[in-house]
Amino acid sequence: MTSATAFPVAKSRTRAGDALTKAVIYIALAMMLVYLLLPVYWMIKSSFQSNFEIQRIPPLWLPADPTLKPYENAGLLIPMWRYIYNSLFVSAMTAFIASGISCTAAYVLARFRFPGATLILALILITQLVPPITRVFPVYFLIQSFGMLNTYSGLIFAYVGFSVPFAVLLLRGYFQTSCPPELEEAALMDGCTYFSAFWRVILPVSLPGIAAVTIFTFLNAWNDFLWASLLLSSGEMKTIQVGIGEFSTEGGSTEYQNAFMAACVVSTLPALILFFFVQRWLVGGLTAGAVKA
């Protein structure tokens, strides 16, 4: 008799239960996915359809006669590409400036002990507790008094101000947890100043964290409607969000539905492309091997 036949094989009593739980989870996730992706799908497919097709009942789930005409029309009906340029410029500058300020500030707050550090942190935290709407008048009048209404710099100034506190808190945590102080100390021993240790060692190692902050600030600026409509609302200076918002009341939701959807698709592309390029930094893993875990 072999040992394989000598012993009974134990059967799991919970296996059927586990399968059921898994099934329930997958069904719930699938439903959630449909809920999230359906509007996106509807937007994309509508941007390749004629208005007649879009409004057909029962609805057509695939374009019967796909066309790029809506994209062409969108560019003719509104200065879509100019709006996109405006949004891109404002968002990119905001992301660049806010990331620069916040990573240096966060590094100092994460690494150095100095009088007032806790107070500064508390003040930064408090800014996050104030509802954004309460800042409308002060910020508007501040930008106006600087003569920066309807300028890129005015909106960038406001966006940077809104993004930096959260970015500082996020990056400070990142420096504290993912960027061991020994790295900086090793750099100091190797001949670095504090700044060169930051520049040559800490910054490259912190790229995942900085990338996260950059995307966050970029997307915040890109998606904003409120501040852009207040501070940059005249003529061709509008951002794509404000431009699309106005387009929706100027026929976008009625006779130019397909052009409106095309503009919406175009407005989501830059953020999507940015995410595609920086996502490898977000995955992390760059600090692996730096110190023994």
Add this chain to the structure above:
Amino acid sequence: MSSVKIRNLRKSFGSLEVVHGVSLNISDGEFVILVGPSGCGKSTLLRMIAGLENITAGDVIVDDVIINKLPPRERNIAMVFQSYALYPHMTVRRNMAFSLKLAGKDRAEIAEKVAIAAEVLDLEHLLERKPAQLSGGQRQRVAMGRAIVRNPKLFLFDEPLSNLDAKLRVQMRAEIKEMHQRLKTTIIYVTHDQVEAMTMADRIVVMNEGNIEQVGLPMELYYRPQTLFVASFIGSPAMNTVEGKLSANGLFRFSRGAEINFGDASPRSGGDKDVVLGIRPENINTRRQGIPIGEARIRVVEPMGSETLLSTSVHDETFVFLDRDRQEFSVGDTRVLFAEPTDFHFFEKTSGERLA
């Protein structure tokens, strides 16, 4: 190569003083190990020498120059960290060349120095790898390579082996010792592992609660510990210690009443004195050599191959002893333990100081 003098060094974090006026002289080319339990201030002392911690009071003098105010980069001191602290975004080659590049050395010189260090540490085939692609031992060697390419005045090691497994630790211990013999650079090495200290150091500095307990040669510390702390800390397995009273005529009395008569071999106590008696496990025998300690009941037997470690109970006190005679022992057996009178250590109970 450099000599180091530490003069009355103090370190406080707020109102809490963690290093209380430590003084120490380290000769040119010496391998000194600071050893002590966690939180004893040894790493803080090392970091003050490195310039990574501000000095509250006292001086660090390297080659007769006070370097208290110099930033780390101007001290020409290399440090190997416990966590290796390799730059993860750089290859091994760039990690090792980093300090030379910062010092403005030309490419040919950098390449030559890195190549020499890589050869010494057997890293040549790993030069293009990144730290994440290395094993623990390889990372440790890269950290050492990064230190030696600079040809510094002084090497500081902060528990460099504590993240390695036991086998690799033994191997790296030998490598560090060999490196010191070859380079003859002054080394200050911090560890909490007394075996590392005993096996590698020219001199050991035992620290406890921010003070130096004893400085001496490894064997000196082992055979003549000046305090009860050093006696208990140095040696593995640790020294057996028993509290009791020592009379003027050399009679040691256990708290439960049993006695050991040391006669003239005991220090002069000048009347009944509260003492702590110490005896190392390897100095105890069952061969009737020396004076009897008492009848021991064996509680735990731990065979280790070449020797057997036995935990026993003698007069309600725990005595651990090492048997190297390959005797058979079973739990519950009783044996009379003996030891040479000269192998016993006596410490004053309240101060912990050695009685001569």
